[in-house]
Amino acid sequence: MKLVTYNTQYGIGRDGRYDLERIAAAVTGADIIALQEVTRNFMRNNGADMVAGLAELLPDYFHIFGVAMDIDFGLLENGKPANKRLQFGNMVMSRWPIVASRNLLLPRTRRLSRGNLQRSALEALVMAPSGPLRVYSVHTDHISQEERIAQIRHLKERVYAFAAEGGVLTGAAEYGFPELPCPEEFLLMGDFNMVSGSPEHLVMTGVPDPVEGPQIVTHHPVDAYALAGGVPDGSVSWTDTTHPEKTRLIDYVFVQANLAARVKSVRIDSDAAGSDHQPVWVELN
Template sequence: MRIVSWNIHWGCGKDGRIRIHAIIDVLRKLNPDVICLQEVAANHPELEGSASASQFKQLGGAFGGYHMIDHAPSEIYRNNLPRQFGNILLSKYRITQAQRHMLPWPADPEHGAGMPRGLIETVLETPGGKLRVLTTHLEYYSPLQRRAQVRRIRELHREACARARIYQPEPDLEPPFQLGFRPGTAIFCGDFNFAPASDDYRELVAPHEPGALQLVDAWHARHGDMARAPTTGLHGFPWPDKPECYDYFFVTDDLAPRIAEVNVQSETAVSDHQPIVLDLN
């Protein structure tokens, strides 16, 4: 099983031009089973390169053999047209449940700028069994908002683990209540906008109370103390000012023995972030 996570910077490369076809080409070469993308745009001509097309439709159409879940937490209407900015999850595997979570966005007097953030949660039927795959893009400017979002992710994970322990199918209920099993086993990925040495990182992987599966950094589970490959700051983009890691895979500890590889595809320059790839046995 291969999962790719990538902040695509609305397809805008170093030259300021939008080339969604180049994003698609990289993804097709990687041949993932699940694709998780952040910074997908629609009807945003003011963004660099003019992201006026619906990239949600372009990407969904390019991967017609996949099932797509999209979520645009930022949806602003101009002239009755939605200007959308958000995330996509595409899966070759059957999706049995999907939830779109809005993450906290508390008022922060020190950082007025910002945008709503969200988390896509899916339950997939994979060859190794059912598991949850979740993707997100956390706040960059406001530490207060980002910390609230980290805590909400932990809360949602505890909730899922608790429900998994008590869930029993009830086929006599009306159809909207007939949800399938939602396992505790999970993969979280995306652009978390924190560095590995940050307090936010430490809080996300801090021990849970008994009963909740522990989240572990897939890079460390596979590579130990080996220096982490940067996911931003390559190829001469103006941001950030040095190579850094903001993009991650976190997995529940029951999946750690199945990690075959975690790597960063550093060659491509079609986004200011690099794709990260997780392979599970």
């Protein structure tokens, strides 16, 4: 099973050009795709509907879109509401049915010195051939470490509560539906805006024992870069063309402990040019 996560930067590459076909080409071949910074009616890409565009370019995939930020500036057409809402969020695409989804809004603060968009984690319950699987397309804050820590704590609480809560629906027989599966296994995929070993990264994975090192435990996700040989030192997944010194690895895949042994490989596609980020691929046995 091949999975990929890609922050699309609204479909705009480092050359400043919007080209959704580059995004689609970079993720073609994956079984499950997690995308971030997907938009509708955003001025930076001339109001493109990226959801419709990606669905058209990748017609063999089931897809869901989770709106994190939704704004209507009150535009009128012929004196009536245009209903052109600026939407910003995450997307999951899958070769196999996505039988249920939730959009988990992450905590945020009222920041005034810099823009602060509502962030979210889009949950997809995928009916993979190997069994049902939860996949989350995640995007955390890019300015505040304090905010990222709060968002990661909240995300972990929600993800690990799934088994007790049962996702979007339980007792489905009352409505004539079969009971939805409740898998323990999950992957958290996306742009976490943090570096390995940072306080927020340790909140996610747990603090390694000073003598025995990191352990695989059921209450912490496992960083895929720590598995299957990882990626070469110095690898990056995001490039800042204005301030090259800020370029770093901030896109991750974290797997539930039961999946750690199934991680066959992880790699960063350094050739993709459709965004200021690079796709991160993980293959599971």
